[in-house]
Amino acid sequence: xxxxxxxxxxxxxxxxxxxxxxxxxxxxxxxxxxxxxxxxxxxxxxxxxxxxxxxxxxxxxxxxxxxxxxxxxxxxxxxxxxxxxxxxxxxxxxxxxxxxxxxxxxxxxxxxxxxxxxxxxxxxxxxxxxxxxxxxxxxxxxxxxxxxxxxxxxxxxxxxxxxxxxxx
Numbered sequence: 186x187x188x189x190x191x192x193x194x195x196x197x198x199x200x201x202x203x204x205x206x207x208x209x210x211x212x213x214x215x216x217x218x219x220x221x222x223x224x225x226x227x228x229x230x231x232x233x234x235x236x237x238x239x240x241x242x243x244x245x246x247x248x249x250x251x252x253x254x255x256x257x258x259x260x261x262x263x264x265x266x267x268x269x270x271x272x273x274x275x276x277x278x279x280x281x282x283x284x285x286x287x288x289x290x291x292x293x294x295x296x297x298x299x300x301x302x303x304x305x306x307x308x309x310x311x312x313x314x315x316x317x318x319x320x321x322x323x324x325x326x327x328x329x330x331x332x333x334x335x336x337x338x339x340x341x342x343x344x345x346x347x348x349x350x351x352x353x
Contacts, residue, residue, distance in 0.1 A: 187303075193267040195221050196229045200238060200263065201316050204255050209248040229267070236266035255316055261307035271304045 202215050212230055216223035230249050233239040240252050264271055274296045275284040287293060 187273070189264060190268050192225070192229060192232075193264050195225055196233060196263050196267050197260070197312065197315060199226060199229050200233065200251065200258065200312055201255065203239065203249060203251045204312075204316065209242060209246065209250050211248040214248075232267060236262075238263070238266065255312035258312045259308045260310045260312065260315065261304055263312070264307060271300065271307065273300045273303065 198219050198221060199215055202219055203210055212227045213223050215221070215230075216226045219226070221229075230239060230241075234241050234249070238252055238258060239249050241247070241249050261271060276287055276290065276293060276296065284290065
């Protein structure tokens with residue numbers, strides 16, 4: 186099964202989040218809105234900054250911002266920045282990994298075209314494409330400041346605590 190790492194998934198979430206609302210956002214703020222743990226957000230932001238996707242600003246009004254628009258960032262580049270080269274098997278060119286059976290393997294080198302096709306497909310999809318295709322129900326919602334406390338009523342519906350208390 187082909188599967189991206191959680192860090193790559195989180196990196197996409199963080200980059201999409203940085204494209205919204207405030208031009209400069211903090212690691213704790215991103216964590217609060219996305220639900221990704223803050224230490225993980227900080228780790229992802231550090232890697233994304235090193236890779237040039239994000240710039241950081243120090244100081245009281247510091248934080249992180251996108252270095253380029255989402256439309257300029259292919260998904261393949263984010264995967265490579267977080268997980269390293271896209272390689273389906275250990276013997277694919279550029280994977281850096283070896284295989285014990287490489288010298289005996291009857292399909293040696295045959296995975297390269299498959300790997301190239303996957304890499305090309307991921308290179309054609311940008312983060313803007315990913316952002317456009319997020320169903321509305323799953324898009325991050327802005328957090329109210331201060332957040333309204335919510336409780337569940339008898340039918341399981343959310344209702345503001347203040348309304349519940351004033352009705353008593």
